[in-house]
């Protein structure tokens with residue numbers, strides 16, 4: 450496509466080594482790793498503000514776990530935890546909180562978007578990851594729970610949470626300090642591909658860039674950018690409800706980090722998957738909770754159609770679930786919706802564009818990418834720099850059938 454835009458032809462583009470598009474988890478972790486190469490001129494464009502409330506990376510915390518049904522993802526988490534810990538040491542900060550994670554609920558022989566209790570048990574046994582098995586009575590004794598008598602639980606004591614907002618800020622501050630240039634509230638407006646070897650990027654503020662390499666880390670907005678390369682991926686954007694509840698003082702210390710698996714009920718529309726975090730600030734008495742399914746009517750192809758307002762019916766499902774299954778639940782304090790960018794197989798896209806190897810892409814976080822932030826940033830930087838990869842990323846291949 451040859452540009453006929455006179456603003457593009459009349460200006461001299463700024464030459465950069467790497468242009469990163471998107472300042473969420475993936476873009477910032479890539480900026481952090483690339484900033485360690487002092488000779489590189491790296492620029493990051495973020496359409497809004499870093500960590501803004503409409504992106505997938507917003508909020509205080511995210512779960513991490515090796516308790517996966519996929520041995521590969523469990524291994525990837527191990528690699529990522531090594532990176533998280535060396536970042537903590539290097540910058541003398543705490544980004545992980547190892548407070549354990551309880552997987553509990555029904556067992557019905559199917560995998561959900563978060564895996565399954567049996568699958569997680571199998572992988573933990575294979576990999577010698579320590580865990581405890583707990584029945585309904587033990588759960589009700591240990592935590593503020595009212596589990597169904599047939600529910601079973603697995604407790605991975607070394608799992609926990611990532612301080613997500615703090616991690617984004619650290620990636621941003623460190624990359625900035627090492628010389629990465631950030632333009633916030635400045636989106637990629639056009640990508641002009643005049644030949645496979647010549648790509649010019651125009652921002653919404655009219656700046657032109659001639660990058661040697663591009664990293665597309667735009668998550669739910671990916672297909673708008675790929676359209677400039679005449680490409681499209683099979684991605685769905687799910688509107689995911691989460692929020693904060695007040696908990697009674699007597700029970701607040703008895704909330705673990707948890708994920709509940711239940712079979713979806715097509716008659717009521719209840720998708721069955723719920724999660725929650727422990728209280729971080731006992732004075733506030735607040736816990737973060739959420740629903741981990743999205744009804745088909747709120748699955749869209751673009752962010753233009755994204756459902757931002759919490760659906761009262763989904764809010765009611767969450768409320769009913771919490772009151773039925775947990776003790777001490779008081780009032781709902783806030784609710785909001787953020788996007789999951791879903792692939793059909795819930796695996797990420799992490800690759801180079803086949804016809805444009807100078808363009809590296811990450812998308813399809815599928816509600817589970819944050820815990821992998823450092824290893825993803827490292828892998829993206831290795832792809833950009835054409836280095837040997839730290840981990841085999843074949844499962845994230847962009848040409849797999851599930852994406853086309």
Ligand SMILES: Cc1cc2nc3c(=O)[nH]c(=O)nc-3n(C[C@H](O)[C@H](O)[C@H](O)COP(=O)(O)OP(=O)(O)OC[C@H]3O[C@@H](n4cnc5c(N)ncnc54)[C@H](O)[C@@H]3O)c2cc1C
Pocket residue numbers: 470471472473474475476494495496497500501503504505506507510511512513635636637638666667668669670674689690691739787788789811812813814815816817818819820821
């Ligand atoms: C409610 C919720 C709970 C989650 N829980 C967990 C969890 O417990 N554990 C876990 O590991 N993961 C979890 N995840 C998933 C994880 O947070 C996401 O997979 C991850 O944050 C995705 O990061 P990203 O950088 O790909 O996308 P984003 O954070 O969405 O970043 C993309 C950025 O690109 C920018 N952008 C878009 N278009 C342009 C453009 N044209 N020009 C410039 N910039 C542009 C956007 O503004 C945005 O800031 C959860 C996600 C959600 C929503």
